[in-house]
Amino acid sequence: MPIVQLVLVDDVTSKRILICITSDGLANSAAQEAFDLALAGASFEQDISILFDGAGSRLLLPGQNAKFLGRKELQKALKAFPLYGISKLYITQKDERRFDLDINSLSQECSALNDEELSALYAGHDIVMRF
Amino acid sequence: MSTLHTINKSQEHIRLYDSLTRAITSGDTVLLIEDACYSLLDRELIAELEETSGKPVLTLCDDHKARGLSEDLLGDTENLTNTRGETRTRGISYQEFVQQALLHNKTISWF
């Protein structure tokens, strides 16, 4: 869980923040650190969306068990997203085809975007950060 | 809402350029920094980025020169045609990078 300042944001302004996760969570800590940022943002009342892009989309595959590698379960953090009000999760239709993902059996409910929707997603946010 | 896209990897990172291309909307600007300056050697790639954004690609002068890339690829607002009659890419300073960041609503970094 992120370490969050108790009093910081004086005038709470909500920005639309898109966090793009491009790695699957096993290779390095990028996905973990992107998750931490997403949860911190949500707890500061920011409007958070997450795009699982490229290898990042594999985070949503069901049946993963990082314990085989003695690692922390990122899927658990994923399941906590709705509790933090993070419900806008996206993958691309391109990755859906490329990685043979079944949108209905992913570990979290998300939308698969076509190219037009994807560029609109990038354009429609105030801040975009890639991990 | 327009976006300044900075990218820092060379043209070998095809997938990164593919993701960038999908994110570009008309009116956005692409700025090549660090190793992305090498991508100027791939005219087809640059043409595709420019076609998608409808704007010329920019490159960071210091990073371009640090890599010993041909000055013939670079221009400023005055000399945008090179000795072979091709269009030069506009090289910008860090100060102009800051100005570009302010001219657009946000910056996305592709790395």
Added chain:
Amino acid sequence: MKFAVLIQGAPYSTQAAYSALNFCKAVLSEGHEIYRVFLYQDAVHLSTSLATPPQDEFNIYAAWTDLAREHNIDMVTCIAAAARRGLIDEREAKRHNKTHFNLAADAELSGLGQWIDAMIHADRSISFGG
């Protein structure tokens, strides 16, 4: 205008800290303001006090320290990302029962809330990745 700058790439392994340094200098020379620089992921290594690059090499640590001091830049190192990578200050060393600490004297450890705050209050946010 106020800029919030996020550095995500490690010093020496990537050009991120150099590019961000030059960008910040340009922000200031253009008459704008740096609201905050936040070091996240591998960029936290920029806060070590133990790095001693050869004297004939550019010293990225000193360059950042000098710029931050000269312009009173608020630079924050993510406490969780830093602890994960073995970068701790005296207080954290005591808390975790460690005999040593290695955080640079000027560096400030804090949480991700500092970056969220920077994004909210700055006019522009920009990240420099690895």
